Amino acid sequence: MKMFTPKTTVKSKAKMDVTHSLMAHFPAPDGTDWLSKARADATARVNAMGLPIARDEYWKYTDPAPMNATDPMFSGPSAASDVFTGADAVTITLIDGVVQGDLPKVDGLEIALLSDAAQADIHWVQDTFGVLEAASQGNVERPYAALNTAIATQGVFINVTGEVKTPVRLVYGSDGGQCNLHHVVKLAAGASATLLEEGTMAARSTSVTEVVVEDAATFDHLRLMMDVADRQTVTHIFSRLGEESTFRSFTLTSEGALTRNEAVIDINGDNATAHIAGACLGDGDFHHDDTVFVTHDAVDCESRQVFKKVLRNGATGVFQGKILVKPGAQKTDGYQISQSLLLDDDSQFLAKPELEIYADDVACSHGSTSGAIDEDALFYLRSRGVPYGTAVDLLTLSFLAEAIEEIADDRLAEIVLAHLEETLSARR
Amino acid sequence: MLDIKDLHVSLEDEDKQILKGLSLKLETGKVHAIMGPNGSGKSTLSYVLSGKDGYEVTGGSAELDGDDLLDMDPEERAAAGLFLAFQYPVEIPGVGNMTFLRTAVNAQRKLRGEDEMSAGDFLKSVREKAKSLKIDADMLKRPVNVGFSGGEKKRNEILQMAMLEPKMCILDETDSGLDVDAMKLVAEGVNALRGPDRTFLVITHYQRLLDHIKPDVVHIMADGKIIKSGGPELALEVENNGYADLLAEVA
Ligand SMILES: Nc1ncnc2c1ncn2[C@@H]1O[C@H](COP(=O)(O)OP(=O)(O)O)[C@@H](O)[C@H]1O
Numbered sequence A: 001m002k003m004f005t006p007k008t009t010v011k012s013k014a015k016m017d018v019t020h021s022l023m024a025h026f027p028a029p030d031g032t033d034w035l036s037k038a039r040a041d042a043t044a045r046v047n048a049m050g051l052p053i054a055r056d057e058y059w060k061y062t063d064p065a066p067m068n069a070t071d072p073m074f075s076g077p078s079a080a081s082d083v084f085t086g087a088d089a090v091t092i093t094l095i096d097g098v099v100q101g102d103l104p105k106v107d108g109l110e111i112a113l114l115s116d117a118a119q120a121d122i123h124w125v126q127d128t129f130g131v132l133e134a135a136s137q138g139n140v141e142r143p144y145a146a147l148n149t150a151i152a153t154q155g156v157f158i159n160v161t162g163e164v165k166t167p168v169r170l171v172y173g174s175d176g177g178q179c180n181l182h183h184v185v186k187l188a189a190g191a192s193a194t195l196l197e198e199g200t201m202a203a204r205s206t207s208v209t210e211v212v213v214e215d216a217a218t219f220d221h222l223r224l225m226m227d228v229a230d231r232q233t234v235t236h237i238f239s240r241l242g243e244e245s246t247f248r249s250f251t252l253t254s255e256g257a258l259t260r261n262e263a264v265i266d267i268n269g270d271n272a273t274a275h276i277a278g279a280c281l282g283d284g285d286f287h288h289d290d291t292v293f294v295t296h297d298a299v300d301c302e303s304r305q306v307f308k309k310v311l312r313n314g315a316t317g318v319f320q321g322k323i324l325v326k327p328g329a330q331k332t333d334g335y336q337i338s339q340s341l342l343l344d345d346d347s348q349f350l351a352k353p354e355l356e357i358y359a360d361d362v363a364c365s366h367g368s369t370s371g372a373i374d375e376d377a378l379f380y381l382r383s384r385g386v387p388y389g390t391a392v393d394l395l396t397l398s399f400l401a402e403a404i405e406e407i408a409d410d411r412l413a414e415i416v417l418a419h420l421e422e423t424l425s426a427r428r
Numbered sequence B: 001m002l003d004i005k006d007l008h009v010s011l012e013d014e015d016k017q018i019l020k021g022l023s024l025k026l027e028t029g030k031v032h033a034i035m036g037p038n039g040s041g042k043s044t045l046s047y048v049l050s051g052k053d054g055y056e057v058t059g060g061s062a063e064l065d066g067d068d069l070l071d072m073d074p075e076e077r078a079a080a081g082l083f084l085a086f087q088y089p090v091e092i093p094g095v096g097n098m099t100f101l102r103t104a105v106n107a108q109r110k111l112r113g114e115d116e117m118s119a120g121d122f123l124k125s126v127r128e129k130a131k132s133l134k135i136d137a138d139m140l141k142r143p144v145n146v147g148f149s150g151g152e153k154k155r156n157e158i159l160q161m162a163m164l165e166p167k168m169c170i171l172d173e174t175d176s177g178l179d180v181d182a183m184k185l186v187a188e189g190v191n192a193l194r195g196p197d198r199t200f201l202v203i204t205h206y207q208r209l210l211d212h213i214k215p216d217v218v219h220i221m222a223d224g225k226i227i228k229s230g231g232p233e234l235a236l237e238v239e240n241n242g243y244a245d246l247l248a249e250v251a
């Protein structure tokens, strides 16, 4: 694996001041155990890169300043979320990141916690924790992910060895504080699992999820981010895909003053599939940034990025998506679409789609659009007796449909759709 | 009864008058036809009656059984019993035809303070009506009008009309783009809905639709006004001689 080398050596003083003042709040890791070492390495990465500040190219459309604040952020409490209650999942509840109660037992997988990792010998996580994150720093710097590796004290580790039908569900609630969560999911060759996440991790949070999908393994991920309007979060999902493996991740976001969701997917095995999708309903004080980086480094692989944003009352949506096709990654089928539905003139969508292709036998396409509600369609629906609000909701759902269709499991898709309809009608 | 009096309509964005004092009385249970050259304002009349944005009513009135139509939202007009079969039905990707129909039927019932139609009754009714219009299960499942041929779109309009059971039906060039068989099918669909409580306003260019849907009254429209009204023979006159003579008469 490529070692981390900082791209630029000279960082602005402003950037380093911000970095040092935030890092001063966290004790330097000094143990000799593997975790302390991983944290010390990550701390070194953060100090070398410096935290993002407003002028950084990769943060052009999203101001990272709130995430660098040293004062604690508090918000009202939010109850543990309950959308996937009917999904027949095993549930782990985390309040401000802290796991409540005992861990569930599921055939075919093992669950452990980051908070126990220093004491217990969880050998299987050591070659992954912080490793995918560190490897990703070669392309573009992702300082908050390194920061998370350095300071996160909570997180769930899942080692999947069988074909597990029962989804593992992480339910978040918050008393209004801050937290940093670092999850690791490993799927052995031929294994499969579904991870559900829902709720608000904390008022201000970072999360990193490192997912290793070995040959012929399948990972499904569904995430609902809602409830607390003024919360701020930066999340990263890193994944490495083996031969004939499948990775599918879908996120629905309906609240959040600041959300930056990064997905960094390395397709390393032939015939693998990666689908990353997102739908968001932004209303008012809402800023949502999807930043995706898919690297094709194998033959005959397919990747899809499908992101749809509905924005109103001054909400902002951002999409930065890249498909990198490395030399030799022939027969790559790459698709990327990012679209926004702007329900008024106050809202905005900023998109930066990118293709970088070094192989000649590939089919890659991308598109990005911004549009208002189709007035003719709206009138057609109303002329049939559908009231204005219901008609707008129907057209909104119709706009989001392509993203929702990325959810592979019909039953889970139905739950998400019902939640979406409920959210829309509550806002009407 | 639909009573339109001295209706004046301009475009909202441009200083252009389209309807210039149009009056029409459509007695309940009757079939009225409107014929007229392109650009005379027939579609505009149908849009203004159903409440489309972009038009400004600068004078006159339109009342459906005594209720002021022009004061209502489009959905309220629909609930009051008005239905427009569009000249160009709109495609709505991502919304299933069936979902759309059920939403519309129940929304109208709700606006009228009636109970929703049960899922079973709805299905039974749709299947029956779709069958007589030769609309197959696939067309019911597909997104509204997406990928439909011209004829399929028009039959879909008639299916909506049959499901919504309006008392005032406006058909805007429902025959355009249809071959003879498709036109017969559509005409049969319309004739099946004829009754003493239902009024029709059939906008068309051609006599041939009126061979199948026999009108009680025929009106000729030109330059935003009704210039002549008469019996079915007026349509034949247009068919044989065109509009030129009629236009010359009033000029
Ligand atoms: N939205 C519009 N914008 C510009 N012109 C319009 C609009 N709607 C109608 N018109 C004009 O008004 C006139 C009447 O149009 P229309 O009602 O479609 O006539 P018809 O259906 O009888 O052919 C035409 O000159 C047409 O170009």
Ligand SMILES: [Mg+2]
Pocket (backbone or CB within 6 Å): B042, B043, B044, B087, B172, B173
């Ligand atoms: Mg017309």
